[in-house]
Amino acid sequence: MQISVTVNGTTHESDVEPRTLLVHYVRENLGLTGTNIGCDTSSCGACTLHLDGEAVKSCTVLAVQADGQRVDTIESLAIDGVLHPMQQAFMENHGLQCGYCTPGMVMASIGLLNENPNPTEQQVRLGLEGNLCRCTGYHNIVKSVLACAKGAHS
Amino acid sequence: MIPAAFDYKRAGSAEEAISLVGEYGEDAKFLAGGHSLLPLMKLRLAQPAVLIDIGRLSDLSYIRDAGDHIAIGALTRHMDIEQSPLLGQHVPLLAHAASHVGDPQVRHRGTIGGSIAHADPASDLPATTLALGATYIVQGPTGTREIPAAEFYLGFLESALAADEIVTEIRVPKMNGAGWNFQKFNRRAQDWAIVGVAAWRRGNESGIGLVNMGSTPILAVSVSAAIASGAAIDDAAKLAATDAEPQADLNASIEYRTHLAQVLVRRALTAAS
Numbered sequence: 001m002q003i004s005v006t007v008n009g010t011t012h013e014s015d016v017e018p019r020t021l022l023v024h025y026v027r028e029n030l031g032l033t034g035t036n037i038g039c040d041t042s043s044c045g046a047c048t049l050h051l052d053g054e055a056v057k058s059c060t061v062l063a064v065q066a067d068g069q070r071v072d073t074i075e076s077l078a079i080d081g082v083l084h085p086m087q088q089a090f091m092e093n094h095g096l097q098c099g100y101c102t103p104g105m106v107m108a109s110i111g112l113l114n115e116n117p118n119p120t121e122q123q124v125r126l127g128l129e130g131n132l133c134r135c136t137g138y139h140n141i142v143k144s145v146l147a148c149a150k151g152a153h154s
Numbered sequence: 155m156i157p158a159a160f161d162y163k164r165a166g167s168a169e170e171a172i173s174l175v176g177e178y179g180e181d182a183k184f185l186a187g188g189h190s191l192l193p194l195m196k197l198r199l200a201q202p203a204v205l206i207d208i209g210r211l212s213d214l215s216y217i218r219d220a221g222d223h224i225a226i227g228a229l230t231r232h233m234d235i236e237q238s239p240l241l242g243q244h245v246p247l248l249a250h251a252a253s254h255v256g257d258p259q260v261r262h263r264g265t266i267g268g269s270i271a272h273a274d275p276a277s278d279l280p281a282t283t284l285a286l287g288a289t290y291i292v293q294g295p296t297g298t299r300e301i302p303a304a305e306f307y308l309g310f311l312e313s314a315l316a317a318d319e320i321v322t323e324i325r326v327p328k329m330n331g332a333g334w335n336f337q338k339f340n341r342r343a344q345d346w347a348i349v350g351v352a353a354w355r356r357g358n359e360s361g362i363g364l365v366n367m368g369s370t371p372i373l374a375v376s377v378s379a380a381i382a383s384g385a386a387i388d389d390a391a392k393l394a395a396t397d398a399e400p401q402a403d404l405n406a407s408i409e410y411r412t413h414l415a416q417v418l419v420r421r422a423l424t425a426a427s
Contacts, residue, residue, distance in 0.1 A: 001162060018162035018205065021196075040155050042193055043344065045259060054262045060192050061263065064162050065185075065209060108259065115258075129343035130257025 003067040007032070008076035016063045022056075023047045025063035026073055034074040034103050038132070045131030048104035048111075049073045055111030057130070074103035077110075086110050086148045095144030097135035105131050109145045118149055157195035164207045168293055168322060171208045175318045176295055178204040184320055185209060186229060186268035189260050190277075214267070214322055217241060223328060228267020228321045232279075233258070235266060245326050247334040251282040251352055254336065257344040267321040273306070273313040273370070274346075278338065280307065281371035282352035285363030288326045294319035307370035332356040335425035337418040338365070341405065348405045349414040351394075353422035358382045360423070367398035367415055374398070377419055387427065391420035 004013050007030055014029055026032045026049065035058060038046030042060040049058050050072040077084035083091065086106050096102040105128065112119065112127035119127060124145045125138075133141060163178075165171035175182045181203035185191060188209070194200040208214075214229040217238045224244055226235065235241060235252035242249050255261055255269070255278050269279045270290060283290075284303040291300055295318055306314050315321065334354040338347045350365030360381045362374040376397055380390035400411035 017159065019157045019159055021156065024156070040196070042189065042256075042260065045257070048259055051262075055259050056262050057259045059196075060189055060260075062162075062185075062188065062192070064164075065188065065207065111258070126343075127258060130259045 001064055001067075003064055005063070005066050005069060005071055007071045008073060014063075018062065018064050020063040021059055022049075022051075022061040022063050022066050022071070023058035025066075026058065026071065029063075032073050032075050036100055036103055038100065038104070043132065044101070044104070045108055045128075046101050046104040048107045048131065050107060050111060053114070055108045072107075074107060077106070084110070085151055086113075086145070089144040089148035089151065090141070093140050093144040093147055095137070095141045097133075097137045101131060101133045101135075105133065105141055109141075109148070112145065113149055119145070121146060155196040157192070158198060158201045160195075160202055161204045162207065163204060164210065166210075168208070168211060168214065168320060171206050171211070171320060172293060172295055172318060174204075174206045178206075180317050182206055184271070186271075187231065187263040187265045188268075189256065189264040190268060190272040190274065208320065209265075215265075219244070220325070223325045226266055226324045226326065228270075228323060229265050230267075232256070232261035232264050232266065232269075236261060244328040245286065247329065247336060247352060247354055248279075248282055248286060248326055250334075251278045251336050254278050254338050254350075260344070266324055270306070270324065271313065271315055271321050273308075273311050273315075275307075275310065275368055275370050275372075276346040276366040277371075278336075278347065278350060278352070278365055281350065281363035281365040282336070283324060283326060283363075284371050284373050285352040285354065285361040286326050286329070287361060288324055290321055291323035291325065292319045293322045298322065300325075304373060310369040312370075329354055330356070332359075333426035335422040337422045339414055339418060349400075349411055349418055351415070351418040351422045353419065353426050355381065355423060355426040358384070360426075362394075362419060362422070364394070364398055364415060364419075367395065367400045367411060369399065369401070372398045374415075374419065377423075381423070387420060387423045391416050391423060394419035 038044035183202035394415040
C-alpha cells in the first residue's frame with residue numbers, strides 16, 4: 001500500500017505491506033536505526049517515537065496507520081551536532097548505562113514534558129511507567145528529566 | 155514479531171466500515187487504536203484476513219454533556235478520558251480508571267470503544283463502565299441499538315456485539331457526587347490488574363466492578379445488596395468473590411484472587427464511603 005509519512009521533517013512516499021510495523025518502517029525502509037526494538041510486545045518502550053507529536057510505541061502501530069501523519073524519531077533531536085536539552089540532561093546526569101533504552105526514554109521524556117512542563121519527581125516516575133531500563137538506572141533517568149524541566153524554566 | 159499478512163481497508167465513516175465488514179464477513183476485524191488487536195496479531199493469536207481501520211473516524215471521538223449522562227464517542231482515547239474536565243467533574247471514577255490503563259504511550263493510542271469491544275475481563279474500562287451502569291450504543295447494518303453494560307459481556311473476549319456491528323458511543327450516568335475509589339493490584343506499573351476494583355457509593359446505593367475475576371468483567375451485586383441492607387463494609391467485602399469465577403494463572407491462584415478481591419473491595423468501599 002502506498003503511504004506518505006513525514007519523518008523528521010522529510011516526507012517519504014513508500015510502498016509498504018499493510019502488516020509492516022512502524023518501527024520496522026523507520027528502521028528498515030528509512031534506515032533510521034536510532035529507534036530500538038526491545039520487547040516487541042508494547043511493554044518496554046524502547047521503540048518510543050512521536051506520532052503527530054505524541055509518544056507512542058512504534059512496535060504496536062502499523063506503518064499504514066501513520067499514513068499522512070508526522071513521525072519524529074530520536075534522530076530529529078540533535079541539530080548540527082548540538083544535543084537537544086533532554087539529550088544534554090541525560091548526558092550530564094548519567095541518565096544512561098548500556099544505552100539501549102535511551103532513545104525511547106528520551107522520546108518518552110520529551111513527550112512527558114510537552115504535556116506537563118514542570119512535573120514532580122512522582123509525575124516523572126509515573127510518566128515513564130511505559131519505559132523499562134534493564135540496567136535499572138531509573139534514579140539518574142528521573143534526575144535527568146527533572147534537570148531538563150528545570151533548565152527549561154530557569 | 156510480524157503479523158500474518160492481511161488486506162487493509164480504511165473506512166471513511168461508520169456506515170462504510172459496517173458495509174466493508176458485510177463484504178468481507180467473519181475474516182474481517184475492526185482496527186481502532188490497535189492496542190489490543192495488534193499484540194494478538196503479532197503473536198498470531200488473531201489472524202484476520204482483512205483489517206478495517208476505523209481509527210480515523212474523528213466524528214466518533216468526543217466527550218459531551220448529555221444531561222443525566224456523559225456521552226463518550228467510541229474512538230475517544232484513554233488519554234483524552236483521563237484528562238477530560240467534564241468527566242473529572244461528573245464521572246471522576248472513569249477518568250481516574252483511564253489513567254491506570256497501560257502507560258502514557260498506550261493511552262495515546264488505545265480507545266474506550268476498542269477496549270469495550272475487545273471485552274477483556276482484565277481490562278480496566280469494561281469493569282469500570284459496568285460498575286457505573288453504562289449503556290453502549292452499537293451500530294450495525296440495520297441501525298443502532300443500545301446494550302446495557304450488564305448485558306454486554308458474555309464470555310472471555312466475547313460480547314453481545316455482532317461481527318458486523320461497531321460500538322459508537324458509551325453513555326455513562328453522572329455520578330452526582332457519589333464517593334468512589336479505584337484499586338488496581340499488579341506487579342509492574344503498566345501491567346493488567348491481577349485483581350482490580352472500581353467502586354462508587356452514595357448512601358446505601360453502590361456499584362462495584364471487578365477486574366480479572368472471571369471470564370468477563372464482574373458486577374459484585376452481592377456486595378451491593380449487603381451494603382443496601384445496611385451491612386458494615388468489612389462484612390459486605392467478604393462477599394466480594396461471591397459473583398465471580400476467578401481463574402488461576404501465573405500471577406495468582408484462585409484463593410489468592412479471592413482474597414485480593416475481598417481486601418480491595420474493602421479498601422475501595424472504605425475510601426468511597
